[in-house]
Amino acid sequence: MPEDRTAVVDDSSRMLEKALRDLSMQYYSLDRCHQCGICTEACPHTNLRKAERFSPRVFIQKARLGLIDLAGGELWRCTTCGSCLQVCPYEVPLVDIIVSLRNLVFEQGAGYVPPSFKAVLASLAASGNPWREDPDKRADWFEELAPQGESRPEAPEILLFAGCFPSYDRRGRSIARAAVQILREAGIGFDILGNEEKCCGDSALKIGDMKTFERLRKANLEAFSGRHAERIYTLAPHCSHVMKTRYAFGRDNGTAAKPFLLLLHELVVEGRLPLGEVKRARAVFHDPCYLGKYEGITEEPREILARIPGLETAEMAHHGKRSLCCGAGGGGFWLDTLKGERLAEIRLDEAVEAGADLLVTACPYCLAMFEASRASDNRWAGLEILDIGELVLRSLSDKPGM
Ligand code: SF4
Ligand code: SF4
Structure with missing residues (x-):
């Protein structure tokens, strides 16, 4: 047995013991x-x-x-x-x-891998997105919004990382368009990576395909380094979290990426967005896991909702850091889960139980999971599902018809 150390040890030996x-x-x-x-x-x-x-x-x-x-x-x-x-x-x-x-x-190759994962990973490796979509069409949604002849800033104040679902999916593009309209409304100089953007790699990482993740990480870092943006915001909290924890941004890449929700919150509390009255609704906020549990961001979205006139807010049984997952993380987005066994259904039930007619979230993947489950059963037909950016855009007083 080693002898007891009776003398007060110095800080470095204590730190060494702790590291061991x-x-x-x-x-x-x-x-x-x-x-x-x-x-x-x-x-x-x-x-x-x-x-x-x-x-x-x-x-x-x-x-x-x-x-x-x-x-x-x-x-x-x-x-x-x-x-x-x-x-x-x-x-x-x-x-x-x-x-x-x-x-x-x-x-x-030591066991079963769901076939849908294999297809997604092959597409991520080949096309930089999960659906074998044309990489040259990734920024089509943005080009359609750009006024004719508008030039792109060389060193934008903000770089918006849209992510795959908002870039390619019809419903997802509404989230991306809302973010762009909000940034324009606030007079912020911004740009996107455009067709140089690739999937952030979060799903590849969580499924365990490190090689594909590495390839995507390197491609995005290279694209970032050419843009010199002061700040990077991502529409999905999965993207910002994986960038923050696994991308190792160098000094040239400016600051690490953050969820777009934080910028939205900043703009709302600083009064830079003229929020107007929305149709009366009782709203609940679903905390995305990579926003609430991993980043501890739970107050900001609620503060935004509280400032939208006409909105009454309530809480679901599970909320904040104790919120329940929608089922999309860790590759769950790509699993074919049977009706009655989907985690999203638990959240839709909790929203209805809280008396809500509006379910708001801040992650495109949560939104997609909820939309898919809602479409499968009439008991949730009265529930509207929105991204918080879409809701803020609806509330902007000078946007009639939104
Ligand atoms: S069973 Fe208890 S100790 Fe084990 S992982 Fe779960 S919470 Fe932690
Ligand atoms: S799904 Fe269950 S086991 Fe997996 S991270 Fe969530 S709480 Fe943990």
């Missing part, structure tokens, strides 16, 4: 789990009304015993929403563990 402890804690992260089950209580899958539900506690125990069935679908059910990370008393890094296992399965 952190390292061994990380290495033995599975052993840190005490099987208390608090994570399963917080996991959105627990709220599904079906007999066989995914449980993070059980998953960890199986991983510890080497009992995960890699030929089955269990490994792919986690949406990386982060609810478990919020509550685990022992800080078990469940999402990192799952992503590492997926990486192993994906790169070693």
Whole structure:
């Protein structure tokens, strides 16, 4: 046994001890789990009304015993929403563990990978977007909005990273168009990466395809470095989060990317957007996981809603950092989940239970999941679903007809 150290150690030896402890804690992260089950209580899958539900506690125990069935679908059910990370008393890094296992399965071909993931990843590698869309058409939505003969600024104050869904999807483009109209209304000099933009790579990363993620990361960093923008904003919180944590922006790239919601909040509280009265509605805000849980941004969207005249606000049973996932994260957007087993349905039910007729969110992927589920059942037909930028645009007093 080592001798006890009775002398007060200096700061550097304490830091060294701490670094060694952190390292061994990380290495033995599975052993840190005490099987208390608090994570399963917080996991959105627990709220599904079906007999066989995914449980993070059980998953960890199986991983510890080497009992995960890699030929089955269990490994792919986690949406990386982060609810478990919020509550685990022992800080078990469940999402990192799952992503590492997926990486192993994906790169070693050591188990089942959902076929829809393979198609998406092949498209991301070949076209820089998940739907094999023409990369040269990525910025068509923006070109259609640009006044004839308008020149693009060389060093824009702000660079808007639209992301794949707002660039290519008809419903998604409405979110991108709203952001552009808001920036014009506020008189902000901005630009987009245009056809140089590629998928941010978040889905590739969370599915475990590191090579594709790396390729996308490098392409976007190269495109950013040519633009010298002061600030970068992304329409999807997934994009800003993956850029902040995995892109390693150099000094030339200016500041790391942030969610567009923060800029919207800034413009609203500074009174730079003349908000007008909207049709009376009772609104609830769905906190996207990569905005609320991962970035702690929960007050700002509510402050925006509170400033829109005519809007009454309420809260869903789960909200803020305890919000429940829509099901899109971690590749969930690409899984064909049966009706009655979709996480988005839980949120639509909670919105209706809160007496809302308007469900507002700030992530294009949440919006798409909600729209798809709503279309599958009449019980949500009375619920309108909007991105917060679309709602702000509707409220701008000098935009009749919006
Ligand atoms: S909350 Fe943490 S310690 Fe408890 S079962 Fe879940 S992972 Fe294990
Ligand atoms: S990240 Fe979300 S979906 Fe995955 S285990 Fe944790 S709570 Fe469940």
